[in-house]
Amino acid sequence: xxVEDAVQMVLWLILRIRGRDRPMIVPFIGHGTTRRIRIxxxxxxxxxxxxxxxxxxxxxxxxxxxxxxxxLRSTLARFLTVEVPRTPVTxxxxxxxxxxxTDDDGYLDAVLDVPxxxxxxxxxxxxxxxxxxARAQVLVVHPDARVGLVSDVDDTIVETGLSRGWQFLxxxxxxxxxxxxxxxxxxxLYRALVGSDRPVFYLSTSPWNLHEMxxxxxxxxxxxxxxxxxxxxxxxxxxxxxxxxxxxxLGVVRRLLGEHPRLDLVLVGDSGQADPEIYxxxxxxxxxxxxxxxxxxxxxxxxxxxxxxxxxxxQITAGGxxxxxxDGSVEIAEHAAGLGLLDPSALxxxxxx
Numbered sequence: 001x002x003v004e005d006a007v008q009m010v011l012w013l014i015l016r017i018r019g020r021d022r023p024m025i026v027p028f029i030g031h032g033t034t035r036r037i038r039i040x041x042x043x044x045x046x047x048x049x050x051x052x053x054x055x056x057x058x059x060x061x062x063x064x065x066x067x068x069x070x071x072l073r074s075t076l077a078r079f080l081t082v083e084v085p086r087t088p089v090t091x092x093x094x095x096x097x098x099x100x101x102t103d104d105d106g107y108l109d110a111v112l113d114v115p116x117x118x119x120x121x122x123x124x125x126x127x128x129x130x131x132x133x134a135r136a137q138v139l140v141v142h143p144d145a146r147v148g149l150v151s152d153v154d155d156t157i158v159e160t161g162l163s164r165g166w167q168f169l170x171x172x173x174x175x176x177x178x179x180x181x182x183x184x185x186x187x188x189l190y191r192a193l194v195g196s197d198r199p200v201f202y203l204s205t206s207p208w209n210l211h212e213m214x215x216x217x218x219x220x221x222x223x224x225x226x227x228x229x230x231x232x233x234x235x236x237x238x239x240x241x242x243x244x245x246x247x248x249x250l251g252v253v254r255r256l257l258g259e260h261p262r263l264d265l266v267l268v269g270d271s272g273q274a275d276p277e278i279y280x281x282x283x284x285x286x287x288x289x290x291x292x293x294x295x296x297x298x299x300x301x302x303x304x305x306x307x308x309x310x311x312x313x314x315q316i317t318a319g320g321x322x323x324x325x326x327d328g329s330v331e332i333a334e335h336a337a338g339l340g341l342l343d344p345s346a347l348x349x350x351x352x353x
Contacts, residue, residue: 023084025126027136028211031199031227033260034117037138039091039124041108042208044081083107092125093138105232107208119143119197139227141260142197147291147341148260149193149226150253152269153204153214155298157186157223182221183296184353185329190223192346193266193336200226203252205245205273208232249278257289264289266341268332270296271325276309283321292339293323294332329353 028040083106088099091110094117100110108126119142127133141148151157158181194200200223206214208230218225231248257265267282267290269275279293293316297306309325316323324335333350336342 023087023128023130023132025089025128025132025134026208026211027126027134028208029215029225029227030124030136030138031201031259032114032117032138032140034119034140034143035115036111036113036259037093037117037122037124037140038259039093039108039110039112039126039136039138041089041126041134041136043084043087043089043102043106043108043128045084046081088129090125090127092127094122094124107232139199139225141199141263143262145197145199146262146264147198148256148263148265149190149198149200150203150256150265150267151190151200152275153202153206153228155270155272156183156268156275156296157190157202158182158217158221182217182223183329185333185350187221187223188346188349188352189329189333192333192342192350194224195342199260199263200224201229201252201256202226203229203249205231205248245274246278246281249275250281253282254285257286264291266290266292266294266336268294268296270298271301271305271309272298276312276325280312280316280323283316283323284319287320290321291341292336293321294335295323295325297325297327 030039313323
């Protein structure tokens with residue numbers, strides 16, 4: 001038995017004693033084409049219902065103010081759960097129901113062939129054998145869309161200090177979503193890049209436990225809604241993450257390119273972690289599918305990091321994919337407008353912040 005298994009066993013016993021061992025389905029936003037969709041979620045025990053206003057599509061009610069203690073309690077509740085492994089989940093999708101099983105960590109990842117679906121948002125039912133149910137939202141990408149946006153989250157649309165330990169924990173565990181401020185102009189920039197029919201995919205090494213919290217932030221700050229493509233936190237031989245940032249982000253973007261073969265991508269990240277190197281790898285692999293790469297310089301980036309970033313950007317640009325290191329949203333918007341990726345009329349809103 002591993003340390004993680006032992007912790008899960010202790011948690012399960014505590015939850016059972018407290019009468020909180022009922023299963024719960026936590027749905028994730030899915031995505032797909034008019035003929036195939038991908039639906040995710042997790043089945044866990046012990047988590048009380050946590051309000052998640054942003055799960056409603058496309059509008060969401062504004063959350064009320066909460067104390068720091070309430071925020072901490074709500075956030076920890078998302079982590080102190082026991083997964084339900086290898087359990088069947090009935091997915092009631094357009095065209096009929098299908099059954100898929102969760103993996104060893106309780107995650108559901110179902111890929112379903114469906115009849116011709118209209119582009120836009122669809123509602124899919126998820127159910128367990130005991131009657132436990134939930135509703136998942138699925139974005140069907142418009143078949144005429146030729147551009148998609150892939151964006152990091154931490155320090156790219158909201159400053160969290162992911163690379164600075166305690167600052168990240170404070171922002172994540174004790175700061176209410178309503179008090180977290182987006183980077184200036186980012187929401188307007190993303191609305192301009194996405195327009196009416198382009199999809200956005202939020203790609204992050206934040207854990208799946210924060211899926212609803214991040215969606216709440218996106219809805220509250222008027223970012224365009226899209227699937228959250230997160231990762232699993234847990235002890236491994238290499239550290240806190242089960243897989244590293246490079247493996248996670250490279251794998252997800254490669255999969256997106258395969259699942260949406262008519263969609264070219266604009267990649268946005270920051271210099272705090274490995275986004276520049278990850279996106280550079282993708283630009284070299286798919287110079288015909290990556291339209292542009294934008295990297296925000298974080299406030300704590302060293303002079304050596306900035307120099308290395310500028311050199312990498314010059315190399316990738318010389319190879320045919322524009323890669324630009326920027327200090328703010330306006331620089332991205334102006335460059336993207338020059339490439340025809342957004343309407344120049346949107347620049348004033350981005351500049352207004």
